[in-house]
Amino acid sequence: MSFGFSIGDFITVLNLANKIRKEFVSAPSQFKNICDEVRSLSIIVQDVDIALSACEPNHQQKADLRQIASSCHNILVDLEKTLDKYGEMEHNRGNLGERVTRVWKKLKWEPEDIRDLRNRITSNSSQTAFATRKGINRLNKRLDDQERLTVLDWLTPIDYAPEQSGFIKLRQAGTGQWLLDSPEFQTWLQGDKQALFCPGIPGAGKTILTSIVIDELITRFGNDENFGIAYVYCNFRRKHEQKAEDLLASLLKQLAQGRSSLLECVKSLYAKHKQNRSRPSFNEISETLQSTIMMYSKVFIIVDALDECQSPDGCRSRFLAEIFYLNAECGANFFATSRFVSEIMGKFDRSTSLEIRASAEDVRRYVDGRMSHLPSFVGRSPDLKEEVKAGIVRAADGIDTMERIKGQVVDQEELAMQVLSWITCARRPLTIPELQHALAVEVGEPQLDEENLPQIEDMISVCAGLATVDEESKIIRLVHYTTQEYFERTQKDWFPHAEANITTICITYLSFTDFESGLCGTDSEFEQRLRANPLYDYAAHNWGHHARETLTLPQVVMDFLGCEAxxxxxSQALMASKWSRDSSNYSQWVPRQITGLHLAAYFGIQEAVKALLGAYSPYTRDSDYKMPMSWAAKNEHEAVVNLLFTEMVIIKATDKHGRRLPILKRDGYDLCKKVRECHMMEGHQPYYELFTPTLGRLQVDPRTWFYFKWEG
Incomplete structure (x- = not known):
């Protein structure tokens, strides 16, 4: 036997038991009982072998099984020795060759021998049978759990529990109690077919109060299978995964999780679509959700921020119509929050309504819980503490936040405006390290000075409550999407030079000496470069989009485009794409020989393209045989396509006699649209016919691009 347990240990026991059983074939009758015991043991050991082959025991189970296997092996070895004592082997020759048989001695088995061996075999059989039952039960449970997880994840991978956990942690003890104690909430909690709508202005605390409601329900009913609780947190940034069917699927998943075993209606829905790998329709999810709700005595459905449910195609209306149906026909109680949107409020005109407001008492409780974070001299002065509280309560009641930001010392005001500018104008949400690096860049310097990296606490505090950090994603964002909308509308007032500043910072970053070596030669080198330079990915993907919005192109852009390395x-960071975890050499599957003209055309920066045409031919091709025109056409930058097309077509167009035909620039726009269509059809037909007022009917050969043939 080995020191570590394996299935082979039981196979060894099984082989030995079978060997001993064969030796009992011709045994006298007095040996029959113990032969039957060995047979039972061998059957049980075989069952263990089958059970273990389908599951992996844990550490304690392995230790128990090792002890059982060792005990079984020892008793069988002792039994084999006893057999040798009462029998002897004899060699017989027959038609089939020599055989070895046992000749039993004509002696009676000693009573103490048989008693001891039978007791030991019976004991081991019982232990092994018990282990087998446990193994099979564990296997069945494991298979059930695996099926359960598979089906639930198939319904939707979205899990709102981490958001609930994060929001409820922000609650200061005692806050929100006014809502839980209100007559409106108590009626909703205790009644049937109830709908409670809680609108509020941005920043009133609707999401935290929603988390308080959910926490109250879980505390009261979380351990009772008769009560179902399902909730969603709508978020305008997640609209791609919050379509009506996605939201319904999330509710179905949570209610299915609340049962001890997977419901048949959910299993049937999964089985129907499993083979074809299809997704259930809205109606199928709805029907299954209705069946699931009927399995509960009472169901609570909570939806936060309905105003942020912004997917197209009437998503919000379809979702609300379904929830109201579940409320009316299936008896589900419905709780929802939203800002004041007339379309949404109209849906709840027959429901109980309770406005969410930042109550002075809640604000005071919150401030009390944060007093320890203030300088110690504040805590030593009761009058000063009260003044601070009163000031914050007034601020929560509507003092202009931007005025408070502008009232800070110069360094803090500048940092706040830079943070808000980046968050507002960035083309995608920024992580903390990305924003820290962006704020630390010094224009004109060849590398980053890490002493300039601002602390996250400073970045948040100077923004006076307008910015926050998402703990799950580590993304820094504005506290509410309405704040984002406000700054986007008023960008020219608050951040008039943001696009030029961001362009300059991105280009300065991409011009650091770290990038003078050009392309990275391996995936590991490329990934190390990404880790060492957090802003590298954002800058490479987005500098051109910011540059395209500037009134005057910063000179650093032209300096950068003139440096090949x-x-x-x-371009490697821009175009390298890791499709899966197993993708290898992905960083090398990017075009080589990309020039500044290619990159300017890719982003559609017309001013840069004009300037670079003096240094680069419009026919310059990268390693994928693409000209700058190709990249501009692919990204639908029509002005740049028109510019490059005009330059190229004047050289290439000839009449039927081979004479060059100049093309009027006013015709370039019509031509460029046709050529883009031709580019999209490249490889599908050898010629594409087009007609212009200047040249008449032409044929374009997409294999050579701009070779024209006069047709009449």
Whole structure:
């Protein structure tokens, strides 16, 4: 036997038991009982072998099984020795060759021998049978759990529990109690077919109060299978995964999780779509959700921020119509929050309504819980503490936040405006390290000075409550999407030079000496570069989008586009795409020989393209045989396509006699649209016919691009 347990240990026991059983074939009758015991043991050991082959025991189970296997092996070895004592082997020759048989001695088995061996075999059989039952039960449970998880994840991978956990942690003890104690909430809690709508202005605390309601329900009914609780947190940034069917699927998943075993209606829905790998329709999810709700005595459905449910195609209306149906026909109680949106409020005109407001008492409780974070001299002065509380309560009641930001010392005001500018104008949400690096860049410097990296606490505090950090994603964002909307509408007032500033910072970053070596030669080198330079990915993907919005192109852009190595390094981050975890050499599957003209055309920066045409031919091709025109056409930058097309077509167009035909620029727009269509059809037909007022009917050969043939 080995020191570590394996299935082989039981196979060894099984082989030995079978060997001993064969030796009992010709045994006298007095040996029959113990032969039957060995037979029972061998059957049980075989069952263990089958059970273990389908599951992996834990550490304690392995130790128990090792002890059982060892005990079984020892008793069988002792039994084999006893057999040798009462029998002897004899060699017989027959038609089939020599055989070895046992000749039993004509002696009676000693009573103490048989008693001891039978007791030991019976004991081991019982232990092994018990272990087998446990193994099979564990296997069945494991298979059930695995099926359960598979089906639930198939319904939707979205899990709102981490958000609930994060929001409820922000609650200061005692806050929100006014809502739980209100007559409106108590009626909703205790009644049937109830709908409670709680609208409020941005920043009133609707989401935290929603988490308080959910926490109250879980505390009261979380351990009772008769009560179902399901909730969603709508978020305008997640609209791609919050379509009506996605939201319904989330509710179905949570209610299905609340049962001890997977409901048949959910299993049937999964089985129907499993083979074809299809997704259930809205109606199928709805029907299954209705069946699931009927399995509960009472169901609570909670939806936060309905105003942020913004997917197209009437998502919000379809979702609300379904929830109201579940409320009316299936008896589900419905709780929802939203800002004041007339369309949404109209849906709840027959429901109980309770406005959410930042109550002075809640604000005071919150401030009390944060007093320890203030300088110690504040805590030593009761009058000063009260003044601070009163000031914060007034601020929560509507003092202009931007005025408070502007009232800070110069360094803090500048940092706040830079943070808000980046969050507002960035093309995607930024992580903390990305924003820290962006704020630390010094224009004109060849590398980053890490002493300039601002602390996250400072970045948040100077923004006077307008910015926050998402703990799950580590993304820094504005506290509410309405704040984002406000700054986007008023960008020219608050951040008039943001696009030029962001362009300059991105280009300065991409011009650091770290990128002078050009392309990285391996995936590991490329990934190390990404880790060491957090802003590298954002800058490479987005500098051109910001540059396109500037009134005057910063000179650093032209300096950057003229440096081949830095352009190559930037294009690698722009175009390398890791499709899966197993993708290998993905960083090398990018075009080589990308020039500054290619990159400017890719982003559609017309001013840069004009300037670079003096240094680069419009026919310059990268390693994928693409000209700058190709990249501009692919990204639908019509002005740049028109510019490059005009330059190229004047050289290439000839009449039927081979004479060059100049093309009027006013015709370039019509031509460029046709050529883009031709580019999209490249490889599908050899010629594409087009007609212009200047040249008449032409044929374009997409294999050579701009070779024209006069047709009449």
């Amino acid at each position: 830095k352009v190559q390094a930037s």
